Amino acid sequence: MILRHSSLRGVRLAHHTRQLAFDSLHRRPTHLLHTRLCSSHPPATSTAEPAPKPPADHRKLGVQQELFTTSVYSPGSPILLPNGARIFNRLVDFLRKQYVRYGFEEVITPTIYKKSLWAKSGHLENYAEDMFTVTSTSPSRADPADPTSATAEDEEYGLKPMNCPGHCLIFASQRRSYRDLPIRYADFSPLHRNEISGALSGMTRVRRFHQDDGHIFCRPMQIEEEIKKTLEFVRVVYSTFRLGSYRLALSTRPADHFIGSEEDWASAEGALKRALDASGQEWTINEGDGAFYGPKIDIVLRDSDGKEHQTATIQLDFQLPKRFELEYTAPAPEFERRGEVTTDAEALAEYGPVRPVLIHRAVLGSVERLMALLIEHYDGKYPFWLNPRQVVILTVNDSEPVLDLANATKNTLLGRGGSPDIPLSNPTLFSVDIDSSVRSLQLKLREAKSKGYGVIVTVGPRQVPKGTITADLGRLGGDDKIEVPTESGNRRKPQHEEMTPSVLLDILKEKAAAYR
Ligand SMILES: [Zn+2]
Numbered sequence: 331m332i333l334r335h336s337s338l339r340g341v342r343l344a345h346h347t348r349q350l351a352f353d354s355l356h357r358r359p360t361h362l363l364h365t366r367l368c369s370s371h372p373p374a375t376s377t378a379e380p381a382p383k384p385p386a387d388h389r390k391l392g393v394q395q396e397l398f399t400t401s402v403y404s405p406g407s408p409i410l411l412p413n414g415a416r417i418f419n420r421l422v423d424f425l426r427k428q429y430v431r432y433g434f435e436e437v438i439t440p441t442i443y444k445k446s447l448w449a450k451s452g453h454l455e456n457y458a459e460d461m462f463t464v465t466s467t468s469p470s471r472a473d474p475a476d477p478t479s480a481t482a483e484d485e486e487y488g489l490k491p492m493n494c495p496g497h498c499l500i501f502a503s504q505r506r507s508y509r510d511l512p513i514r515y516a517d518f519s520p521l522h523r524n525e526i527s528g529a530l531s532g533m534t535r536v537r538r539f540h541q542d543d544g545h546i547f548c549r550p551m552q553i554e555e556e557i558k559k560t561l562e563f564v565r566v567v568y569s570t571f572r573l574g575s576y577r578l579a580l581s582t583r584p585a586d587h588f589i590g591s592e593e594d595w596a597s598a599e600g601a602l603k604r605a606l607d608a609s610g611q612e613w614t615i616n617e618g619d620g621a622f623y624g625p626k627i628d629i630v631l632r633d634s635d636g637k638e639h640q641t642a643t644i645q646l647d648f649q650l651p652k653r654f655e656l657e658y659t660a661p662a663p664e665f666e667r668r669g670e671v672t673t674d675a676e677a678l679a680e681y682g683p684v685r686p687v688l689i690h691r692a693v694l695g696s697v698e699r700l701m702a703l704l705i706e707h708y709d710g711k712y713p714f715w716l717n718p719r720q721v722v723i724l725t726v727n728d729s730e731p732v733l734d735l736a737n738a739t740k741n742t743l744l745g746r747g748g749s750p751d752i753p754l755s756n757p758t759l760f761s762v763d764i765d766s767s768v769r770s771l772q773l774k775l776r777e778a779k780s781k782g783y784g785v786i787v788t789v790g791p792r793q794v795p796k797g798t799i800t801a802d803l804g805r806l807g808g809d810d811k812i813e814v815p816t817e818s819g820n821r822r823k824p825q826h827e828e829m830t831p832s833v834l835l836d837i838l839k840e841k842a843a844a845y846r
Pocket residue numbers: 355356492493494545690691
C-alpha cells in the first residue's frame with residue numbers, strides 16, 4: 331500500500347457551504363477558536379514591572395518534558411514518547427472506565443475503506459480534499475471475486491477521517507428492534523485528515539489524531555435522555571480535569587439548505603433545549619449555525635489567557651442513517667417516527683421500519699488536542715494520576731544494600747511482585763524511576779523537582795535494616811489535602827515521611843483512583 335499525498339481524485343466540491351457544514355460534522359482538531367482577549371496581555375510599557383510570564387506552550391513543554399516529537403518523514407503526525415504515551419493512555423483509560431457508566435461499547439474498525447463507502451457516506455462529495463487516498467502498488471492482488479474490484483478506480487481506498495461510516499456498517503449488519511436501542515459505540519481509532527502543510531504544528535494542528543469518538547443510535551423519543559446523559563458525562567470529565575468553566579452553545583437549523591422536515595428539526599431542537607436547561611449549565615444559541623444534517627451542541631472552554639477552545643461536541647444527524655438506509659422495527663411506526671407514544675391498539679398492532687437518529691459525540695474531542703490543552707493548563711504541575719513522572723527514587727549512595735532497597739521499592743510501587751510463572755494481575759501502571767547516579771543528593775533532588783516528579787523518595791543506608799523509605803509528598807497534591815495514617819489511628823498532613831513502600835503504595839493508589 332502506498333499513501334498518495336493527494337485527496338481522492340476526480341472529485342470536485344459540490345458546494346462551498348456544504349463543505350463548511352460537513353466540516354463541522356466532526357470538527358477538525360486544528361480549529362482552536364483564537365479569541366484572545368486584548369486586555370489580558372497588555373504590552374509591557376514599564377520597565378519597573380517584571381515581564382509577565384508568557385503563556386505556557388505545549389510545544390515547548392513537550393520538548394522539556396519529553397512528551398512528543400515530530401519527524402519530517404510524517405508531517406503533522408505527532409510521535410508520542412513514553413511520557414506522552416502515558417498521558418495519552420491514561421486519558422483513554424479514564425474514558426473507558428466512564429463508558430461502563432454511560433453504556434458505551436467499544437468497537438475496533440478499519441482504517442481504510444473503499445472509495446464506494448466514501449461515496450455512500452457523502453465524504454467524496456463533501457470532504458474529499460481533506461482525505462488521503464490509499465492505493466495498492468500491486469493491482470494484480472485485487473480480489474477477482476469482488477465485484478467492486480472491476481475497475482482501477484475501485485482499487486482506491488480512502489484513509490478514514492471519521493468513524494461514523496464504519497459504525498453505520500455495524501448497525502446495518504444486524505436486524506434491529508426498538509428494544510435494542512439505544513446502541514452506543516465507542517472508538518479510539520486513529521484518524522487522518524489532510525491539513526495544509528503550512529498550518530501543521532505541535533499536537534493541535536495535525537494530520538493524524540485520535541478521538542474519543544462515540545455514536546449513539548437511538549429512537550426519536552430517546553434523543554433528550556441521550557443528550558442529558560452526554561452533558562452529564564461532559565460535566566464529570568471536565569470537572570475531573572479542573573479546566574475551569576465552559577459554556578454550551580446550541581447551533582440550530584440553517585435558514586435554507588437543510589435536510590429533513592422543519593417539524594423534525596423543531597422537535598429535535600426542542601429536545602436539545604430541554605436537555606440543556608436540565609443540565610443547569612449556562613448555554614447560548616447560535617441561530618441558524620447548525621450543519622445541514624442536524625443541530626449540535628458545542629462545549630467551549632476558556633483558558634486563563636482568555637483563549638477559547640472548542641472541545642466536546644454533540645451532533646444530531648438525520649443524514650447518515652438515511653444514506654446507509656439504517657432502520658429498526660417498532661410497533662406503531664407512524665408514532666414512533668415522530669417520537670410519540672400511543673395506546674391505540676390498532677396502531678400498536680402494526681410493526682414497521684423506522685429510521686434511527688444518530689448522535690455523534692466526542693467528550694475529549696481530539697485526544698491530542700485535549701492533551702495540548704492539559705499540558706498548557708497544568709504547566710508542568712500535573713495532578714498525580716496524569717503525571718508522566720509520578721515517582722522518582724533517589725539513592726543516598728550506590729552501595730548494594732541501598733540499591734537493593736531502591737529496586738525493591740520500585741517493584742512494590744509497580745505491583746511487580748509475585749511468581750514470574752504467572753501473569754501479573756495487578757500492576758499499578760505508575761511510572762517509577764530510580765536515580766542511582768553517584769552525584770550528590772542535593773543535586774539529584776534539584777533535578778527531580780525541576781523534572782516535575784510528583785513524589786520524591788529517598789533511600790539511604792540508615793533505612794536498610796528497617797526496609798523503610800523517606801517520601802516527600804509535599805508536591806503530590808497541589809491544593810489537595812494529603813493525609814497519612816498515624817500510629818494513633820488519626821490522619822495528618824505529611825511532609826517528609828518515613829514509611830514502608832507498601833504504605834506509600836496505598837497512598838498513591840488512593841490518589842490515582844480518585845483522579846487527583
Ligand atoms: Zn461521527
